[in-house]
Amino acid sequence: MWLQVGLLCLPFLFLSSLSQATDRASLHRSSDPAIRCHYTFTVTRPEDSSCPESGLTPETDAILSRLTLLEALVSRVMAGAEGATGTGVRANSEEGLQEAYSQVTRERNQLQQDKEHLNRQIQELQRRLAELSQEAESLRQTPCQQTHTTGGPEHERRPSVYLYIPTFLYYTDFSYILSLTDPAHHFGNGDYQEMKAEVTEVPASHLISEGNHNFTGCGELLSVGDPVLHRKADSITGKYGVWLQDPEPQGAYYTNKTVWRIDAVGKDVRQLFVYEDMDQFSRGFPRKVLALPEPMESTGATIYRDSLYYQRKLSRTLIHYSLTSESLVSHLDLPSASFHGQYPYSWGGYTDIDLAVDEQGLWAIYSTSKAKGAIVISQLDPESLVVKKSWETKIRKNTVANAFMVCGRLYTLASYTAPNTTINYVFDTATSVGLAVSVPFKNKYRYNSMLDYNHAQKKLYAWDNFHMVTYDVRLRRVGHGNR
The missing domain is CATH 2.40.128.630 (Lipocalin)
Incomplete structure (x- = not known):
């Protein structure tokens, strides 16, 4: 806006300076015997000016001063426009960088949460594994006492159960055992039955041999x-x-x-x-x-x-x-x-x-x-x-x-x-x-x-x-x- 105003004002400044220069000119009129009019236009020479040591008249010097001021004004206006444009670009660039940084921060926080969740799951699984290992060790070290029936085996064998797992197989043998170890349980004569599960890992080939081709009986x-x-x-x-x-x-x-x-x-x-x-x-x-x-x-x-x-x-x-x-x-x-x-x-x-x-x-x-x-x-x-x-x-x-x-x-x-x-x-x-x-x-x-x-x-x-x-x-x- 300031640039346009400055450029519009430039012609008027130049015309104004010219008008001031023409104030020192003079016009004379005379007539001759033939009744003709003669007009004479006189302008003072440069050496007749008040500043003979300068090559410029005061009017010209004023014009140059005004032009210098005008150029400075135009330069300032142009610099301001360029600064405004640069500021907008920098603002947009800074806004994009800020958004990208926020996105990276959010993703990092989410990954951190996922990592903490997985760590908690691992800890829970390790805790359960430790508990099961302790329980298994306790069962092995403190077996239930067994009573014997007259003239019969120590305990009656029941049908076995196989648990199929892709990488290995377990053979589980369920046995019913009479126990008198807990005085709090009294049914009839004081005996009661409890079920004991003994889990033993065996090679898969041992069971497969009973399965497809070698086992020809019913099952x-x-x-x-x-x-x-x-x-x-x-x-x-x-x-x-x-x-x-x-x-x-x-x-x-x-x-x-x-x-x-x-x-x-x-x-x-x-x-x-x-x-x-x-x-x-x-x-x-x-x-x-x-x-x-x-x-x-x-x-x-x-x-x-x-x-x-x-x-x-x-x-x-x-x-x-x-x-x-x-x-x-x-x-x-x-x-x-x-x-x-x-x-x-x-x-x-x-x-x-x-x-x-x-x-x-x-x-x-x-x-x-x-x-x-x-x-x-x-x-x-x-x-x-x-x-x-x-x-x-x-x-x-x-x-x-x-x-x-x-x-x-x-x-x-x-x-x-x-x-x-x-x-x-x-x-x-x-x-x-x-x-x-x-x-x-x-x-x-x-x-x-x-x-x-x-x-x-x-x-x-x-x-x-x-x-x-x-x-x-x-x-x-x-x-x-x-x-």
Whole structure:
């Protein structure tokens, strides 16, 4: 603003100085005989000025002074403008630095808080570890006194419990011991029972040797391994189906290496593909194809002792088909069994009747109107298909994805799509007791439509979204519970 005013004033200052200079000029007028007017304009020479030693007149000197003052004023105005601009830049720069410093300070404080929280957690874990170590040492140094029953062992052994941990395994032996050490406890004759848990770390190999291949007896399901892929179907008819190996082949024509496969997608499922062994199966080279006498419903079929057992389409009729003679052996209606979508597994597929085989024989897993959707288990005669005995569970069939039998125990799968799910329920036909369990299980391909157990291979066979896979299983020896 001051710069503009100064520049506007400059012309007026210069004109004013010129006007002062012309005050010393004079104009004279005269006439000649021809009656003409003559005008004479006279200006004083520089040497006639009052300051002959200077080369400038006072007026010029005044102009130069004013110009010098004006230049100084302009310089001050320009310096002020530049200073204002520099101050703004510096202010913005300082504000940015202050904000960045505040952000760094906040992050440092947060990291410090996180560090203190983690240190507290570490201290708490160390404290708990020290307490548990002291308690374990105390239990080892001061065992409970034991009383002996006449003519009997010192204490009765109870079924053992295994705790599975990924890096190592523990074997826990629970024993009931009679003790008279505490006089405050008096029940009847003064004796009372207390439970003592002795935890001993043992190598994992010791338990594994009892699990998968070396342990051939019956036991409870301990774990299921990761899926192993053997074949992927190459057409839409292979989205779901049945594939198995016979755990107990009876003749020499087919062996336990023979692989059987049925694609269950289609209106009329009758083709049974036969493969020489797992290698030919993986390469997709069938040995032959059998035509079934009746169309099959869903994925509940199974192979047992050179025979195929399956449900006839749109009925509760069970079919017993001989694989060696390639003929129908017997058929029978499963009493009161639901069919064709009344009580299927949660994935659907008309899986109302599911046939299974284990160490104890042939089973049917289904439901009835009387059971109101709860799973019913029936043991069948392998020749006539007559029901030998039945059990009703308390878990609904449409709430689980699939089921299979191991050593007379029913196991159910929680989900057919979740990549990491569980075996969530077991029902023991020997005791008629069911309970919830949690054995990890992986649906790698997110659509498990078939799950069956092969007791000879100690494997689960599954059909998972076009993929035919197996799972290694480990069973736990249960002592008195062995059957």
